[in-house]
Amino acid sequence: MELKKTPIYDVHVKLGGNMIEYAGWALPSEFTSLTEEHNAVRENVGIFDVSHMGEIFITGKDAVKFINYLLSNDIRKISDNECQYSIMLNDKGGVVDDLLISKYNDEKFLLVVNGANCDKDYKWILDHKEGYDVEVVNDSSKYAEIAVQGPKSQELLQKLIDYNLEDLEYYHFVDGVDFDGKKVLISRTGYTGELGYEIYADWNDGAEIFEKLIEKGAVPCGLGCRDTLRFEASMPLYGNEMDEENNPLHAGLKFAIDFKKEDDFIGRKPLEEEYNKGIEKEDHRPRVNWQGYS
Template sequence: MNQLPTEPLKRTPLHAAHLRAGARMVPFGGWDMPVQYAGVKAEHDAVRTRAGVFDVSHMGEFRVTGVDALRFLQHVTTNDVSKLRPGRAQYNWLPGVSGGLVDDIYIYQHADGEYLLVVNASNTAKDWAHLQEHTAGFDVSLADESERWALLAVQGPQAEAMLQPHADTDLGAKKKNAFFAATLFGFDVFLARTGYTGEDGFEVFVDASEAEVLWDKLLAVGITPAGLGARDTLRLEAGFPLYGHEFSDTIHPLSSTYTWVVKDKAHVGREHIALEPKHRLIGLKLDRVPVREGYPVKLGGQVVGHVTSGTSSPTLGHPIAMALVDSAHADAPAFEVEVRGKDHPATRLDLPFYRR
């Protein structure tokens, strides 16, 4: 039987730099991405105690401009984009038309009537099509700038101190969700005080052609390269949902702890999000056995949900998981998780597992 040809994996502008650094590369959302360099625990610990840098250039970037840019974004998102000002960023959702999410995104306001959207890599084409479908009636222009930008995430408690000597801007004056132009190591960049690790840090938007040199300079001052493995353990400890696990086009987003992302306004899919979710996202602690996505979660021997993400927490020293369970049982203090036919006790914990 002949196999259908598969699409070649896409590469970020930092692909050669990852190979030089000894990264183990894996397919991820259609991209060839580094899962680890020295090792997941070492990279995780570097971000928790000092600073690490992630290549997140696989994410998609869309520019939204026009006199109706704000009105359009209000229509296609759940959060209140009118609260943004130039130089500020906001976490937001793209709701679907049938109850789930098209994606969870970040919006950065450049100027009046000009916004940059950063979307999940595996959803870029889907998001672009969804936004295009809803432009009717709006004086708005969309531009896909995903090929233009490389995106580097410098994360950790020493991120500011390690970047400051090489920046032309007082980074300490920039608060959470700030978004601003700067010069970093002589390169013109945009910096955002945002991230996905539970630590302080900056995400660096740089021209794709300059990314490799900038990456090398970050490593040269002692910032640790970190891969997808550490990114996942860090975000899970911080209780951050990941699209395709805790969010999807079929999961009610208000099952999560992120109810604050939905504001009282008219938007796509509002009638579905207004419905009461049948499940709730909870945290679980296990003593020894790590659990993975899809493992059944039980109460009194009956299946009441499933694990959405699980790992052994490097910071906490024990396995943790997030799970979607039936709302009626979500407040139970203890559950069991079935692993290869055997049930293991799990204690419910409030999310997040870790706060810096």
Template sequence: MEFLKRTPLFNAYQKYGGKIINFTGWALPVQFEGIIKEHEAVRNAAGLFDVSHMGEIEIKGEDAFSFLQNLITNDVSVLKDNEILYTLMCFNDGGVADDLLVYKFSDKHYLLVVNASNVDKDYLWVCSNKDNFNVEINNISHKIAQLALQGPTSEKILQKLTPFKLSDIKFFRFNKNVMIDGVKCLVSRTGYTGEDGFEIYTGTENSERLWNKILETGKEDGIKPAGLGCRDTLRFEAALPLYGNELSEDITPLEAGLGYFVKLNKASFIGKNALVMQNKDGVKRRIVGFEMIGRGIPRHGYSIIKNDEEIGFVTTGYFSPTLKKSIGHAILDTKYTKLGTEIEVIIRKKRVRAKIIKKKFYNKNHKK
């Protein structure tokens, strides 16, 4: 663990019983009290996550808008100042470089929040496509700490620490001047759990103080520190994709069912030609949801069989803490993706029955 990267909150983990693992080169807590307890805390009250390993790339300059419009699949023109856009960034062949959030400060200033495992790769990709655009590109990840406060009591807890009226921050909006316990923060109403909540960005020097203060303040409202384990089960139940699972260099946004975030009517963007062609021809495989009929828990990478033929593989699978059953996402040949279709998952060299269901297992509870 000594050679792994650490967030500014690393020293705080031990106080709360964090079990540390290697997550893509970072020393991060997979759990504190336990994955199920933390999962249920976020669904019913609140959980606080350290997500300071996420990447932040700042885009500034005269051509910031047109540069981003060419770089990503979604339409930057719909954004007003202080609004956020979910989007994908593709390679020329339509494969996904990453999925990310775009924060708009102005037409000349944006912040990209990218996945931790892709920060260096993304930064190189963004820079390599600068061409003749008049922009300045800076990887500021090392300067930023990020906390995610998620769950139905999140607003109640955070409001105790700020004079700012948090209900004014609507879903996928942000304010960069929120004082939390005397610390200036950028606060957005976003998250990766399927619940209402906030993501809080501040300087690394403030992170441990805020972490401790939020947990202290939220005690009577059921808050728990939460780790990567429940972060994954929560996002999965809400059908939120994870890069490396439901998205990758080999899985396009259209195959992942994210066509809504791909604006093929835009003049141009990297990967457009390949995605236009795939849309025209029809995808040959796509991400679906399934539930186990037989006993067993599906895991990432497990093969899926139909009529003795391998038709795809599991992208994510768990025993769902909320639904109390084993469920999964898989990428399958489109011939076998109709709701109700029976399939078999290879679990420990045995075929176990399952059936296709809607991939959104849990309805999100966020404020619009």
């Protein structure tokens, strides 16, 4: 099977990246060494090509009601230009996927889903939209995504954009930012426990933006240190801490499940029953300690 390539693939090869298969994509496991790249993120700035992630838009007058039915968290709790971590459950309370959702307004939301699950997620959403006045569009092929992570990420990124990053709070985003002449969306969430940002750009601009960040001093990083960094920060990864059989309670993700919200949601009943009587399954995976950078 031919692997899919991100718009930054040729840059990875030019930089000597060790290209491997991940979720059907050709992505770098490392460029220099896992230790060097890990330390670059902890001490300076590292950048990751995460263009394999999926971007799905849900729009329409019933968007809030539909999303609250679809996901475990309560989207009504967040404001415009705010992000939220949430979980898409199956009927048994297992995890279809975990994701980030960004709210433009009450009628427009962006779901950023795991690359390995994008097609499955899109079908799941379409299969459950009956009765809701919403439009669901998978725009994953249009976006390059680059994660900029590390204590000096703000200082570096600020040199290339026309927006004051001091104004961007944790778990918020801003769209239409000028990045050296290109319009991008910038969010501040992160997957390393460090200060960090995500740049969502036109697919065809991804390679140039990646190289501009390197020119300013960012260290290109691969999948290897993404894992070691997330281990240290106790961030979950679909297929490891949770999946269709291992529900979010087993992974210590109760904070992303709102049993008090006014809307019913898929998978609520079996999950709530287990929560109320106590988690039966003995799961020795590390519990998530969702600290992050605030």
